[in-house]
Amino acid sequence: MKSSFNKIYIYISIFIAIGVSNITYGQWDINISTLQEYNDNPFHSPLATESFINTFNVSVEKAFSKVNIGYYGNYTNFTESSTRNYYWHQVGLWSSTNNFLYGLNIEQRLNGIDYSFYDYINYNSYLKYKFNINNIYIFGNTSLNVTDYKELNDLDNLLGSFNITANKSFETKTTLISGLDFKYKNYFNTNLSSLTNIDNNITNSNSAYTTQLNFFVKIAQSITSTTGIAAQYTNRNIIGGTAKTIRQLNFAYGDESKYFDDPISYEGYTASLQITQILPMEIILRGSFFYNSKEYPSQGIYTEADKFNTDISRFDVQKIINLGAQKKFYFGKAENTSLTLVLNYQHILNSSNSFWYDYNSNKINLGLNYNF
Numbered sequence: 432m433k434s435s436f437n438k439i440y441i442y443i444s445i446f447i448a449i450g451v452s453n454i455t456y457g458q459w460d461i462n463i464s465t466l467q468e469y470n471d472n473p474f475h476s477p478l479a480t481e482s483f484i485n486t487f488n489v490s491v492e493k494a495f496s497k498v499n500i501g502y503y504g505n506y507t508n509f510t511e512s513s514t515r516n517y518y519w520h521q522v523g524l525w526s527s528t529n530n531f532l533y534g535l536n537i538e539q540r541l542n543g544i545d546y547s548f549y550d551y552i553n554y555n556s557y558l559k560y561k562f563n564i565n566n567i568y569i570f571g572n573t574s575l576n577v578t579d580y581k582e583l584n585d586l587d588n589l590l591g592s593f594n595i596t597a598n599k600s601f602e603t604k605t606t607l608i609s610g611l612d613f614k615y616k617n618y619f620n621t622n623l624s625s626l627t628n629i630d631n632n633i634t635n636s637n638s639a640y641t642t643q644l645n646f647f648v649k650i651a652q653s654i655t656s657t658t659g660i661a662a663q664y665t666n667r668n669i670i671g672g673t674a675k676t677i678r679q680l681n682f683a684y685g686d687e688s689k690y691f692d693d694p695i696s697y698e699g700y701t702a703s704l705q706i707t708q709i710l711p712m713e714i715i716l717r718g719s720f721f722y723n724s725k726e727y728p729s730q731g732i733y734t735e736a737d738k739f740n741t742d743i744s745r746f747d748v749q750k751i752i753n754l755g756a757q758k759k760f761y762f763g764k765a766e767n768t769s770l771t772l773v774l775n776y777q778h779i780l781n782s783s784n785s786f787w788y789d790y791n792s793n794k795i796n797l798g799l800n801y802n803f
Contacts, residue, residue: 458493459491459492459493460491460492460493460494460767460802461489461490461491461492461802461803462488462489462490462800462801462802462803463488463489463800463801464487464488464489464798464799464800464801465485465486465487465488465798465799466484466485466486466488466796466797466798467483467484467485467486467796467797467798468483468484468485468486468794468795468796468797469481469482469483469484469794469795469796470482470483470484470792470793470794471792471793471794472790472791472792472793473509473512473792473794474512474515475779475781475788475790475792476787476790477786477787477788477789477790479790479792480511480512481511482509482510482511482512483509483510483511484507484508484509484510484796485507485508485510486505486506486507486508487505487506488503488504488505489503489504490502490503490504491503497526498524498525498526499523499524499525499526499534500522500523500524501521501522501523501524501525502520502521502522502523503520503521503522503523504518504519504520504521505518505519505520506518506519507519514543514545514546515542515543515545515546516542516543517540517541517542517543517546517549518540518541519538519539519540519541520538520539521536521537521538521539522536522537522538523535523536524536530560530561530562531558531559531560532558532559532560533556533557533558533559534556534557535554535555535556536553536554536555536556536557537552537553537554537555538552538553538555539551539552539553547581547582548580548581548582548583550580550581550582551578551579551580551581552578552579553576553577553578553579554576554577554578555574555575555576555577556574556575557572557573557574557575558572558573558574559571559572559573560572566599566600567597567598567599568597568598568599569595569596569597569598570595570596570597570598571593571594571595571596572592572593572594572595573592573593574590574591574592575589575590575591576589576590576591576592577589577590578590584620585618585620586618587618587619587620588616588617588618588619589616589617589619590614590615590616590695591614591615591616592612592613592614592615593612593613594610594611594612594613595610595611596608596609596610597609597610603652604652604653605650605651605652605653606650606651606652607648607649607650608648608649608650608651609646609647609648609649610646610647611644611645611646612644612645612646612647613642613643613644613645614642614643614644614645614695615640615641615642616640616641616642616643616672616693616695617639617640618639618640619639640671640672641669641671641672641695641696642669642670642671642672643667643668643669643670643694643695644667644668644670645665645666645667645668646665646666647663647664647665647666648663648664649661649662649663649664650662650663657708657709657710658706658707658708658709659706659707660704660705660706660707661704661705661707662702662703662704662705663701663702663703663705664700664701664702664703665700665701665702666699666700667694667697667698667699667700667701668698669695669697669698669728696727696729696730697725697726697727697728697747698725698726698728699723699724699725699726700723700724701721701722701723701724702721702722703719703720703721703722704719704720705717705718705719705720706718706719712758713758713759714756714757714758715756715757715758716755716756717753717754717755717756717757718752718753718754718755719751719752719753720750720751720752720753721749721750721751721753722748722749722750723747723748723749723750723751724747724748725746725747725748725749726744726745726746726747727744727745727746727747728744729744730744730745730785731743731744731745731785732744732745732783732784732785732786733785733786733787733788734786735786736786736787743784745783745784745785745788746783746784747781747782747783747784747785747788748781748782748783749779749780749781749782750779750780751777751778751779751780752777752778753775753776753777754775754776754777755773755774755775755776756773756774756775757771757772757773757774758771758772759771759772760772767802767803768802768803769801769802769803770799770800770801770802771798771799771800771801771802772797772798772799773796773797773798773799773800774795774796774797774798775795775796775798776793776794776795777792777793777794777795778791778792778793779791779792779793
């Protein structure tokens with residue numbers, strides 16, 4: 432595993448060297464950042480294991496006359512759980528006109544041997560567009576994703592999404608934003624007849640897809656020239672499909688929530704509040720609170736660590752507090768050369784009727800972002 436990560440560092444060094452060698456001619460846009468974090472429960476488990484986490488990021492972009500290309504890499508190191516270390520990278524190609532932006536991305540995650548089941552390749556195409564109707568700004572986004580897991584082939588899927596957002600500003604320094612988001616997800620290799628379905632009505636179904644419709648509304652208000660507040664409400668509804676039944680994974684996989692707590696697998700709502708304050712010397716302070724109510728209609732619960740009950744649906748209430756401070760320093764006359772210092776704290780309290788999802792976590796991190 433160490434040899435694989437050494438190769439990754441070599442690849443990163445090559446990309447940095449290429450970028451630095453050309454930066455004199457203004458051909459490349461390079462961003463390098465690092466994040467040092469302490470987390471008392473990084474894997475969101477009721478059996479918490481603390482760890483220091485070191486993250487290194489690099490991005491290299493180049494603009495041609497008609498197209499742009501970019502490479503983005505991230506290496507994450509868990510000091511106390513080194514077998515979970517992984518590298519993520521992405522290559523992007525995109526172009527734009529006055530009102531349209533379209534592109535292609537390919538991304539890959541690479542873990543060590545013990546957690547290679549998290550490895551995947553994702554192919555993403557997208558089209559973004561904007562227009563104006565009577566000073567109401569409309570933004571649309573259509574995307575198509577194909578994800579191929581190295582080992583968890585039942586999760587290989589196609590994800591299509593379409594969302595549209597309307598943005599209207601008023602003389603009172605109030606901005607109203609609302610939107611709709613439709614998602615369709617189809618699993619390629621799932622044999623539903625081999626699964627234990629919670630919903631008896633779909634026992635004989637051969638479909639392996641799910642659809643979700645989300646709605647959100649956000650109100651942002653500028654209180655003073657340096658103070659702003661925003662509130663948002665989001666509602667999620669599963670409107671069709673049966674593929675959500677495959678979310679009944681063994682709990683050993685469930686700790687990596689960004690992959691196996693798929694937002695398409697649950698219904699519910701999110702309410703949030705954010706306050707932003709700009710201090711002297713352009714120091715930016717932010718605080719936010721999120722309340723998430725999530726119901727998993729086709730997922731049972733763990734009444735104990737090794738006992739699973741399919742008669743009761745999983746239900747979570749999640750509360751998140753974020754606090755952050757940011758300061759950007761500019762170098763010379765070029766504003767594209769800067770160093771950003773970031774300090775963040777996050778607390779998560781996830782109350783669940785399922786044993787393996789009832790947890791809380793705290794993390795604090797310090798980040799440096801150098802853009803040139």
